[in-house]
Amino acid sequence: MHKALIIFRRELASYFNAPIAWLFIVVFNVAVSIFFFFVQQFFALDRADLRPYFSLIPLFFTVLVPAITMKMWAEEKKQGTYEMLLTMPFTEYELVFGKFLAVFVILIISVLSTIFIPLTMFLFGYFDPGQIVAQYLGIFLFTGACSAIGQYISAHTKSQISAFVVTMLILIVLNLFAQIPLWLNITGPIADIFNWLSVNFHYNSFSKGVFDSRDAFYFLIVTAGFLYATVQKVYLGRWR
Amino acid sequence: MIHVDSLCKNYGSFAAVKNVSFDVPSGVIVGLLGPNGAGKTTIMKALTGYHKPTSGTILVNGKSIEDDPVAIKAITGYLPEGVPLYTEMTVYEYLNFAAEARGIVEHKEAVIEQTMKRCGLTGFGDVLIDHLSKGYRQRVGLAQAIIHNPSILVLDEPTTGLDPNQILEIRDLIRELGKDKTVILSTHILQEVEALCSKIIIINEGTIVADGTPEEIADAMKGEETITCKIKTNSISNFEEQFTEFLKTPTKRIDEILFETMLIVPAKDGDSIAEKVFRWASSNNSILLEMRRDRLSLEDIFVKLTKEGGNHA
Numbered sequence: 001m002h003k004a005l006i007i008f009r010r011e012l013a014s015y016f017n018a019p020i021a022w023l024f025i026v027v028f029n030v031a032v033s034i035f036f037f038f039v040q041q042f043f044a045l046d047r048a049d050l051r052p053y054f055s056l057i058p059l060f061f062t063v064l065v066p067a068i069t070m071k072m073w074a075e076e077k078k079q080g081t082y083e084m085l086l087t088m089p090f091t092e093y094e095l096v097f098g099k100f101l102a103v104f105v106i107l108i109i110s111v112l113s114t115i116f117i118p119l120t121m122f123l124f125g126y127f128d129p130g131q132i133v134a135q136y137l138g139i140f141l142f143t144g145a146c147s148a149i150g151q152y153i154s155a156h157t158k159s160q161i162s163a164f165v166v167t168m169l170i171l172i173v174l175n176l177f178a179q180i181p182l183w184l185n186i187t188g189p190i191a192d193i194f195n196w197l198s199v200n201f202h203y204n205s206f207s208k209g210v211f212d213s214r215d216a217f218y219f220l221i222v223t224a225g226f227l228y229a230t231v232q233k234v235y236l237g238r239w240r
Numbered sequence: 241m242i243h244v245d246s247l248c249k250n251y252g253s254f255a256a257v258k259n260v261s262f263d264v265p266s267g268v269i270v271g272l273l274g275p276n277g278a279g280k281t282t283i284m285k286a287l288t289g290y291h292k293p294t295s296g297t298i299l300v301n302g303k304s305i306e307d308d309p310v311a312i313k314a315i316t317g318y319l320p321e322g323v324p325l326y327t328e329m330t331v332y333e334y335l336n337f338a339a340e341a342r343g344i345v346e347h348k349e350a351v352i353e354q355t356m357k358r359c360g361l362t363g364f365g366d367v368l369i370d371h372l373s374k375g376y377r378q379r380v381g382l383a384q385a386i387i388h389n390p391s392i393l394v395l396d397e398p399t400t401g402l403d404p405n406q407i408l409e410i411r412d413l414i415r416e417l418g419k420d421k422t423v424i425l426s427t428h429i430l431q432e433v434e435a436l437c438s439k440i441i442i443i444n445e446g447t448i449v450a451d452g453t454p455e456e457i458a459d460a461m462k463g464e465e466t467i468t469c470k471i472k473t474n475s476i477s478n479f480e481e482q483f484t485e486f487l488k489t490p491t492k493r494i495d496e497i498l499f500e501t502m503l504i505v506p507a508k509d510g511d512s513i514a515e516k517v518f519r520w521a522s523s524n525n526s527i528l529l530e531m532r533r534d535r536l537s538l539e540d541i542f543v544k545l546t547k548e549g550g551n552h553a
Contacts, residue, residue, distance in 0.1 A: 006340045010326075017328050080324030084384075087288040087320075088341045089313040238292045 069150025138206020
């Protein structure tokens with residue numbers, strides 16, 4: 001764990017020095033603000049509701065998370081630092097977890113940097129703190145899953161652009177799964193499977209402020225699964 | 241210290257290293273020599289645990305690199321080819337990361353300062369690696385490789401792309417490091433090996449074609465040595481047949497001006513053939529104008545081994 005924190009600190013410094021992290025936070029804030037206040041017309045709706053805000057974040061993350069995760073391994077491979085890193089005394093778990101943590105923290109900072117939106121809302125109405133906790137928990141779980149998927153894809157290529165495009169496609173598809181039964185008009189167990197696979201389906205209850213352990217389990221499984229797959233990818237890469 | 245046994249590494253269907261075995265005793269500088277694409281880098285990648293061998297074993301201090309890669313990585317310093325570095329970091333930040341990665345906790349700042357001094361980086365701590373020249377990047381690469389005082393140092397083409405002054409500086413540093421460490425360096429620059437290494441492993445097409453000290457390799461190749469002699473005869477007659485018969489070895493004429501003929505004689509027997517040449521000249525009323533032993537330079541050996549093939553040592 002201590003070794004993973006060394007990787008975490010280096011990655012975090014690298015994102016802020018580059019300065020991709022700053023750029024990300026600014027773009028995310030501008031995009032969320034524009035959408036919330038102008039596109040969704042918060043003031044015109046005249047309703048103090050946090051749900052539009054919490055449903056916006058996954059939408060933007062689908063497009064923006066790949067921009068952060070694309071360089072996680074692809075850049076190391078391109079620059080050759082991958083070799084240096086893998087010959088330092090780290091285990092694959094420490095490398096993967098350290099990198100994951102850095103991206104996760106940057107994304108969480110981005111989310112928290114838009115806290116002025118929910119705070120504005122407090123001026124207009126009362127919100128149940130329990131609900132807000134569930135909503136934020138949903139965002140954190142969703143962010144973890146996206147980071148893990150993005151890291152896994154980045155470990156497959158030297159090209160950051162490829163990693164970006166593929167990660168975005170996967171996130172879009174994972175979002176759309178819940179729509180498929182609606183489009184095809186299917187119900188029953190097949191629809192359940194599509195729903196279960198869908199990120200949206202599991203996120204929705206969180207964004208309503210409902211904590212369901214099954215939904216939390218889904219995100220944790222996706223996160224752990226992709227992190228483990230990345231570890232295997234890095235490990236097996238040595239047999240190339 | 242390092243024992244490599246029957247190492248094979250395939251990239252897909254391409255066999256980059258074929259059944260290579262060698263030993264590296266501790267405290268020597270070993271040169272891996274070979275043309276581009278011979279398999280030097282692949283061997284180094286296997287030694288540092290970056291690539292898993294397709295087959296074969298690598299033992300470091302009796303321990304397999306497969307069994308405990310992290311422990312072996314901890315006592316190894318590695319400078320990969322092309323010196324990859326995190327260019328968005330400053331020199332100090334980068335060395336700080338390397339020190340932490342190597343588990344240096346006590347006196348970390350002092351260790352970093354000392355390593356920077358050793359590699360001629362004092363005063364460069366706050367400079368972004370991106371802004372450094374190639375020579376200085378090489379120093380940063382070396383600094384991260386030696387910061388934890390490793391007992392094994394693996395350097396892949398450490399002087400490629402440097403100017404002559406920088407090459408000399410880096411060589412001095414490597415020589416200095418070689419006093420208390422096992423250094424394995426790869427290069428295709430022959431002078432480098434001659435200047436630094438006490439053991440040479442010549443690799444061609446994934447196999448070892450020669451392994452030993454520079455003298456041992458030269459000795460093994462002695463059969464390839466020749467004597468060049470310039471003989472002045474008293475008439476323009478073809479004396480070569482007679483001469484060849486006396487020496488009992490075929491000769492080769494390389495130059496002829498009037499009465500003076502220049503010949504190359506294989507010198508398998510060393511001095512005795514030189515003696516015969518002299519005797520023949522004196523008993524045949526000819527004058528020996530010049531006679532010299534052509535020792536094989538490392539360059540000749542390299543060319544012979546890597547172009548013509550064959551296992552000589």
